[in-house]
Amino acid sequence: MAKTGAKKAPSPGFIEPCHPTLKKRPPNGSDWLHEIKFDGYRAQLHVHGGEVTIYSRTGLDWTREFRPIATAAKALADHDAVMDGEATVFGKTGLPDFQALRRELSKGSSARLTFQAFDLLYMDGYDLRGVPLIERKRVLRQLIGDRGGAIAYVDHLDIDEGAQVYEHACMMRLEGIVSKRKDAPYRSGRQELWTKTKCTxxxxxxxxxxxxxxxxxxxxxxxxxxxxxxxxxxxxxxxxxxxxxxxxxxxxxxxxxxxxxxxxxxxxxxxxxxxxxxxxxxxxxxxxxxxxxxxxxxxxxxxxxxxxxxxxxxxxxxxATAYGRVPRVNILQLLPDAVVPSKDELTAYWMRVSDRALNFLGGRPLKLVRHVNGTTFYHKGPLPPIPPAVHQLRMQKREGGQGVRLWVDDLPGLLGLVEIGVVELHPWAATVDDIEHADTLIFDLDPGEGVSWEFVIETALRLRDLLHAEGFKAWPKLTGGKGVHLMAPLEERLTHNAVHAYAKRLAQQFAATDRERYVTSAQLSHRPGKLFLDYIRNGRGTTAVGAYSPRARAGFPVAAPVTWKDIERGLKPDAFTTSRPPTRRRGL
Known part of the structure; x- marks a missing residue:
């Protein structure tokens, strides 16, 4: 490929994208070209050896999430190529629609999902990042052609007056435009060679x-x-x-x-x-x-x-019956100090971990922490309109009367929960096919003020040994808060009352070994300087935060199943976050 700046090179892995700098006004002059700014997810499409991989803007492998695009890219399998672009869906108005994109992604497969390719970084043995943009786009257009469908070429306007392009884009109710130097190489990171101007x-x-x-x-x-x-x-x-x-x-x-x-x-x-x-x-x-x-x-x-x-x-x-814009009838407990990720961040997180998370969250009635209209709270009472992928379980409540609990069994269900503002998921220790019998014994080690993490670890290891002596193989779960859960699967399901009574006896037996340092009472006045052995997580309708659930806390930690080796080396309860989740099923 005899293009100025092209270098012979093996097919690369993920390339950090070039990010445009936000400007109040677009540039003018013949040195610039202008493109529509698409409202979607930045994506990088790799075709190599007949295989297709699609990366998110941060380098996550989103091939499965963007399966329709990957399938369409098989038509390019005769080439090795790396394309930069935007995954988007066009809404009813004919314009890119981010909310429609999120809905389509929750379906698992959608003919409406498209990849709008605006740059070509690698082609058939040559790294093109040193080639001027206008040449990269010419080769990209030849590669894609006018085939239409799931993969499309993003054309540009070669007009000296950037302001004129911007004005028309805003009149069309587009998000804005991206302006790029025609002669510029492709450079990763934030660049002045590319600018973006948003319509207001x-x-x-x-x-x-x-x-x-x-x-x-x-x-x-x-x-x-x-x-x-x-x-x-x-x-x-x-x-x-x-x-x-x-x-x-x-x-x-x-x-x-x-x-x-x-x-x-x-x-x-x-x-x-x-x-x-x-x-x-x-x-x-x-x-x-x-x-x-x-x-x-x-x-x-x-x-x-x-x-x-x-x-x-x-x-x-x-x-007068509402807190903010949330009816009081829906608020079991307010969380005034909560810090929550955006729905986009939650969507990206669940798309990344759903296959692992559903091993712990799927098929179980859920207690929910929701964030609605600026208010974060444990939900109770009437539900909002529920997306089709979220299941509803009608059941008899402990206090009498009929109630409804939500449950999910796939990624669309998790994304449906995001749509109604769900941040945290607290599953029952029972499955929807047998809600009256527990399948797990749970202990929450909750340190009071002044209790060191080293003492929590020591207690977790001692309690593990006690449970082992009782015939249980417990695994640890970091809570994303300040403690650790010991989860002991039950070989035979027991009634919730039986499990609660048994957990209470074990906790009190353990606490009796050092009453100066352990407490089994939930009363806050009893807990400073002591470790609360919380057995109350066992019972019908009582819950513990689920493995892989995000927490409504600064930094967006997640509850994570870990190994006993992780506990022994002092891994902290907030070690994993939505941006840095556990990389595998740990502890099982």
Whole structure:
């Protein structure tokens, strides 16, 4: 291949992608070309020796997740090639639709999934990264042709006025454009040779509150809280913190002063200690980049006031029965300090580990931690609309009456849970085909304040030996929190009451060996400086966090099955995370 910059080389493995730098305006001039910015997952397609591999932007093997693309790439099996592109789905409007992409991925196979190829990094024995972009694209087009289908060539516009391309892209409601130097080689990492310019949206939203700049004279605002009407409900839409000149901040403060009410106008009040609530009669013009799954504006920027009054709406009586925008009837326990990954991060995580995770989570009734509209909580009561891949088990509750528990048995089910805001999964020690009998004995070693991790390890090893003497082969599970679970499979299923009684006897027997350091009471006042031997995880409907479940904590740790050698070498309970999960089925 006699192209300037091409080097003879063996077929490479994953190549770190080139990432464009975000700019407010696209570049102009004849040295640049411009492409549509697709809304999807960055992907790298490798064809080598007739085999196809597809990598995510971070180098994960997503061939199985992108199976329809891999199947289509078999048509290129006569070549060795590495293509850079975007996996996406075109929605009902004919535009790339990220939410539609996530739905299609949950199906396991979809004819709608496409790979939009915009660069060629390797071809038939030659590394092309040193070849000018315009030449790489020419060869890429020859390779793909105009076949259409699951693999498509991303064409470009060769127009001097980048602003004109950007304007048309925004008029078409696209995400934006990517501009690239025609003569540029391909370089991994963040580069100025590629730039991206995102389209922004603009709309008016009722102002529901403001935060005042402390100590400022004359008075001025620091930020505005915004609402949005959903039928007859006024809901929280986010906080605009930027875009104010000094004069505008003072003017807005004075304009809002007569509207101060002292109480939230929202249908479902939220906690905002710094807010000064007002009647929602004035609207703010706001630019924003999009809307989150929770209905909050992304990157809102204040642009001015709109004097047209918001329509008069009646607040429903149910407003007093909710926390934020989550009905109290659904909240078993609030988790006010929770930190949760995004739905996209959870989707990527479950796609990566589902085959291992379902060995522990599949086919079991689940207790759920959900994150909905900014609130994280253990769920109880009525369920939201459930995706088809998530199963429902109707059962008799302990306290009487009928209840429903969700369960899953495949990746689409896990992704369906993500759709309804599920972050943590706490499975029963029983399966859906026999919920009245436990198949596992569980001990949770929960250290109180001042208890060292070394003592937790020592206790886990001693308790393992006790369980072995009782005829059990226990395996350890790091909780992603501060402790460790000992999981002992039962050869014969027992009633939950029988398992609870047996676990209680063993825990009390063990605690009696050192009452200064162990406690079997859940009462917090008994636990400082002691290790709580929690046997209460055993019982009908009681649960422990499931292996591979993410935790709603900083860093997004996951509960992980490990080996006893891992425990002996002091592996910490938060050693694994959603971005660094266990690499194999450990401990079994």
């Amino acid at each position: 949206k603009r709309d008016a939203f009722p102002i529901i509150a403001f935060v005042e700049k402390l100590g400022a004279q004359p008075r001025r605002i620091a930020s505005l809280y915004l609402g949005r009407w959903e039928d007859d409900r006024l809901v929280y839409a986010g906080k605009a913190q930027t875009g104010y000149s000094l004069a505008a901040a003072r003017e807005v403060r004075e304009r809002l002063n007569p509207l101060v009410t002292g109480k939230s106008p929202l249908s479902h009040p939220i906690k905002k200690p710094k807010a000064t609530w007002i009647a929602p009669r004035i609207q703010a013009e706001v630019e924003y980049s999009g809307v989150t799954d929770d209905g909050l504006l992304r990157e809102p920027v204040f642009k001015g006031l709109q004097d047209e009054p918001a329509p008069s709406r009646a607040k429903p009586a149910a407003a």
